[in-house]
Amino acid sequence: MTKSFSNSVKANDRLCAAVPGGAHTYAKGEDQYPAEMAPVISHGLGAHVWDVDGNEYIEYGSGLRAVSLGHAHPRVLEAVRRELDRGTNFVRPSIIEVEAAERFLEAVPTADMVKFTKNGSDATTAAVKLARAVTGRPLVALCADHAFFSIDDWFIARTPMSAGIPDQIADLTVAFPYGDLAATEELLTRHEGQIACLILEPATQQDPPAGYLEGLRDLAHRHGAVLIFDETITGFRFSAAGAQGLYGVTPDLSSFGKALGNGFAVSALAGKRDLMERGGLRDERERVFLLSTTHGAETHALAAAVAVMDVYAEEGIVERLHAVGESLAAGVREVAASAGVEDHVVVRGRASNLVFATLDENLEPSQSYRTLFLRELILGGVIGPSFVVSAALTEEDIARTVDVVGQACVMYRKALDAGDPSPWTGGRPVKPVFRRYA
Structure with missing residues (x-):
């Protein structure tokens, strides 16, 4: 799997030169992703996003759990556009x-x-x-x-x-x-x-x-x-x-x-x-x-909120989020078990709010193994700091994600057998958000 991230690397350099932390939320910083593999997003639609290099990803944790309906949801945008014409x-x-x-x-x-x-x-x-x-x-x-x-x-x-x-x-x-x-x-x-x-x-x-x-x-x-x-x-x-x-x-x-x-x-x-x-x-x-x-x-943000609440009530979004999450969790657990890493790649949480844990040989949380896992997902066209789902995910998206996770788990098993994930991390490990020094 070959991807270019050259434009994202340049954009991250520009961000860090102009914006403390290189992002407006620390959880979105480039330090949260593998070295030189922190995509800078160009645009999104539904459950997919594209970076400035043209790479397409299935996205999880959308907007740090904010975009539960998917990007550019038509009813939300319609409500916002209508309100913008009335003043903000x-x-x-x-x-x-x-x-x-x-x-x-x-x-x-x-x-x-x-x-x-x-x-x-x-x-x-x-x-x-x-x-x-x-x-x-x-x-x-x-x-x-x-x-x-x-x-x-x-x-x-x-x-x-x-x-x-x-x-x-x-x-x-x-x-x-x-x-x-x-x-x-x-x-x-x-x-x-x-x-x-x-x-x-x-x-x-x-x-x-x-x-x-x-x-x-x-x-x-x-x-x-x-x-x-x-x-x-x-x-x-x-x-x-x-x-x-x-x-x-x-x-x-x-x-x-x-x-x-x-x-x-x-x-x-x-x-x-x-x-x-x-x-x-x-x-x-x-x-x-x-x-x-x-x-x-601001009127357009309140219009968005009203539209969101209406969509939730009319389309059963909470139930949809749980169903999609349950499907994803079952698939991930199955491929993790097939690769022999079910005790190391662990899905946790309520189906609508899933996270994953990456554990080392001693079943302790590991930033290095997290780096390996994130790197393999990104190379496979899946991005996210978690497995938090949006209602825009399709069955095809879930199947593709599970396939990519399965490939990542195979690499994870190789690293566990070697006792060292560093050959598969591509550089420094991802960092915790809260730390005293950069």
Whole structure:
């Protein structure tokens, strides 16, 4: 399999010269891909993308889980084009703001009010600020087992990339383990009266333990804390109403994003009226400067969100995502077993939100083996940091992907037998996003 990446290499050099990190999201950086094999995308359609060298790929993890309907979805584009002709931003709210809000609250009936913004970090940070305001407490308790909540100081202070954040900020964030109510209760007791909120993704790779989310809600409320679900990923992927709709546990506040706009920039803070009104105009309590963004309600992004919600409701998109994911997972597991690497190339997660693990000879996560695997996929015309599916994937796409994965697994077996993947990595290994030095 021969591919040229010369134009992408040049484009990456230009990106790194002009843009810190060479991308506007660290997870899209060239360090996340094999050396000189980080395609720079020209365009996409459905579940396929093309790079600036003209290489075509079946794409997974579209837009870091944002493009769940596929690229250039006709109904979304039609709605956006229609709204663009009407103007994009005004000195007062557009009527589409209330239409989008009401449509969102239909899709997410566990919420009473919603406020739109541009990215998930804004929404989660607004939720944290609101929780601190209503409780009068300083500490934020976040789930230590979940990878990312916000670009803001309250979260980044606890990562290896905490440069520029005073230590005092890090001291205001504590952590609890997922699925362990006893440990969380111990944390709340140890910091009695100091923890404003518990924030977590309600589910990631596995379903939550039976009774866990209910128990966490009750525990938070018993200790006077606000429960926040980060549904940035799970919203409109686990169900239209997110994990809270799937598992039947309503948080006090929640953030939505990613799939809400099918790639257009729109996210949301949603929650109970008593809390959300603290950022409003019809409440007598001290006000919270909740969310106030010039571009938070751009009309074309809200039109995209309305179209996405309509497509989800009318076309059974959640069911489609699960069916496609189940087909892919079954195929990958079969070819991995055939190559004798089923314990090393592992598919995990809910069918609509699949990831893959690449394990070494000792069954430990390996960046070098991940590099080998990604390299073989890219050479075979498949790209993605995960196996997160879109509804645009066809049976032919899945069959082709499974075939490419099968070929990659054969190479993986060779590397395992040799005890060294480096002859098959093409250079330096891919890097973790959170690291102190480049």
